[in-house]
Amino acid sequence: MPAAAGTPQQETDALLALLLAGGPVRPLRTLLDRAGSACAALAAGAEAWRAAGIASRQAQALAAPVGGSPLRHIRHWLEQPGHHLLGWQAADYPAALRSSPNPPLALFVDGDPACLWQPAIAVVGCRTPSSGGRDTAYAFARGLAASGLCVASGLAAGVDAAVHRAALDAGCTTFAVIGTGPDQAYPRRHASLQQAVAAAGAVVSEYPPGTPPRSGQFPARNRLLAALCLGTVVIEAGERSGALITARLAAEAGREVFAVPGSLHNPMARGCHRLIRDGATLVTQPADVLEGVANLAGELAGALQNRLLAPIPEAPRSPCPAPTLPDPDHQRLWNALGYDPTGMDTLTERTGLTASRLSSMLLVMELQGTVASAHGRYART
The missing domain is CATH 1.10.10.10 (Winged helix-like DNA-binding domain superfamily/Winged helix DNA-binding domain)
Incomplete structure (x- = not known):
């Protein structure tokens, strides 16, 4: 029989110890499921850790959990209003993410976690779009937001920023999935935009507060953005673009992929044309996207009804x-x-x-x- 859970603070500290152990996430999720609580998972011992598939380096970290400044910084962040930690076993952990191929052990949320349960569309693209591409991203985001959908992106430069600003200008909900800790803005000039997104919806990260930008974290965050949304719309993406990674991950998670075509002479349209050639749905207006996600919206409604x-x-x-x-x-x-x-x-x-x-x-x-x-x-x- 699983051991009893600790107090809320003890559970939070134990979950943070599991997170800070690093390494593969799947064994940690298995350990949590078997133990029944984060405190029980941490107290289970080396034999139970090995049985769950915990690597030796992870086991060493669990045996001597990180304390000191990193833990104090995370605790301090969580104490601030509007800051949340959604662990794997939390009822508010998003259903769409839970059923995805590689869900994280926990999410740090600055803002309202409930918006992660709303029907959402990711709109992504390159960091250096043309003026027309930026206008298209803004128009698509504004149209999707006006239809009642939450519009999401990655808070990067270019298309991402235009998408969030469109939702904010419309007075609608938006959320951003970022590749740093939730207290870090990247690029730094987006600090005020990040605060506005958190106030209107949520800023989400699987990385603890204090985590700086590192190149490998941004492709990894794309899987979360793709999984949290009913579909992904790609607007202006080169042939080697992070937006194409998001689109691929969306398809792998069973989500819809849409691409907006562009000029044959625009190198930033080549990624979109490749997606269309490979089976993505060609869209020219927000209504095309709404039609494409109707079935997935019904599945989300079922999950919402169970949660509520x-x-x-x-x-x-x-x-x-x-x-x-x-x-x-x-x-x-x-x-x-x-x-x-x-x-x-x-x-x-x-x-x-x-x-x-x-x-x-x-x-x-x-x-x-x-x-x-x-x-x-x-x-x-």
Whole structure:
């Protein structure tokens, strides 16, 4: 029988010890699953570690967990408002990521973890786009955000930055998956943009606070971005581009891949043309993307409903009193909705809930047929 879990602080410290041990992640996930808690995993001992596949160097690190300045820095970061650690066994660990080929042991989140459960589209591209490419990225992101989707990217220069700014300008949720610790901005000039993204949605990293930029971390973060989203749209990417890595990882995770074609004379369009040749869906407007992710959105709705533990009532055939919903937040949202379309800002004011929380619940209601949406406004059906 697995040992009892420790206090929340003890569990956090034990999870950080597992993270800081480094090495392959799969054996650490196996150890956590077998032990039942991070404290139990750390206390299991060398024999249990070996049985889970823990490498000898990892075992040495687990036997003498890292302390001192690194641990204090991480603890201090976690103590700040809006900072979260989502471990592998946490209920809020994103379902889309959990089912991906190589999920991390934990996520550090600056912002609202609930937005990682929203239906999202990644929009990526090169760091030095043409003026037209930057405008296209902005327009696609703005259009997708207006449709109710969360728009995500990697907070890099070029296309990524245009995508996040478009979502912010539209007053919509966006999240960024970065290749440094969540307290590090890369490039440094994006520090204010990173803060704005965290305030409007979330900045996500598998790397602990204090982790500086290293080249190998950026391709690795691409798998998280791809897995957290229903699909990936590539806009202007050279033949050797990190955006193509994200697209490949998206396909491997069972997500949709879309590519925007460009001029035959633009070297930054060659990666997109290659993707289209290899089977990616050619898209010229945001509506093409929405059509392509409909099935995956339904799967996400099922995961959301399980997480929220709130059965969605059948759509009433005639005006009648609201059904009684077991989750108070759902009841509050249902009461705030009418038969006239209502915008997200109004629903936020009426319910006191965050936009990301409302979006998650509205998605489930919409796919169950009790709510209809049009142009970012919602009404009972």
